[in-house]
Amino acid sequence: MQASENNRSFTQLIEFEIEPHQQPALVLALSAQTEHLARQHRGFLSASIQASDDGRRVLNYLQWQTREAGEAAFRSFESGEEDFWQLIRAHQAKAVTFGSFQVLHSLERSHDNALHCSLVGWR
Template identity: 45%
Template sequence: MGSAHAHRGFNQLVEFVVNPGQQSQLVTALIEQIERHTCTYPGFISASVEASDDGARVLEQILWKSRKTSEQAMLNAESGPQHFTAMLFQHGVKAVTFRTFQVAGNISPRV
């Protein structure tokens, strides 16, 4: 049986509003950034990039071991704020919403 409290963490959710014609390019750019940089930082657990059915939104979710490891990764990021801002303009991002959450629990499949 899965445990609701087996793993804790810190979750970053970033929602991008984008022109539908540019959604797939943004998805590709985010995945490349995560694979090239984000996943190499200590405390990184996992990430996902999700595309809305209407083509107007992209959701990036990054799970860290703790808030501290997330903050350290952001401070040491190889691709700084200028790179991130340039990526937003390049892919026609209209708005960005950044939210963080403490993971209260995870539920695994019952075996």
């Protein structure tokens, strides 16, 4: 199934498998890199960095207005000053898994405690 062209929101998920002692440093490095991407690239919507309780995984979630914006930012990340592959080596990631997704449904709570839902049709 494919999302309709009306929805072009795009999410990148990058999961790192690491040794627990590497988790804090990787989280800090990803935080800095993610803030840099957000400032430097148009189309940024949101990001989060999540750490597993056992210390063995870190998940970097980046959401962009369009696939093109996300891919352009990632190309920059791959070849930037602190390039992505150096980041992987520096934090001794055992495995890195990439995923790209179109957003089809989202649910958010606003400041006034109301729920807002967005659902995109299929074509």
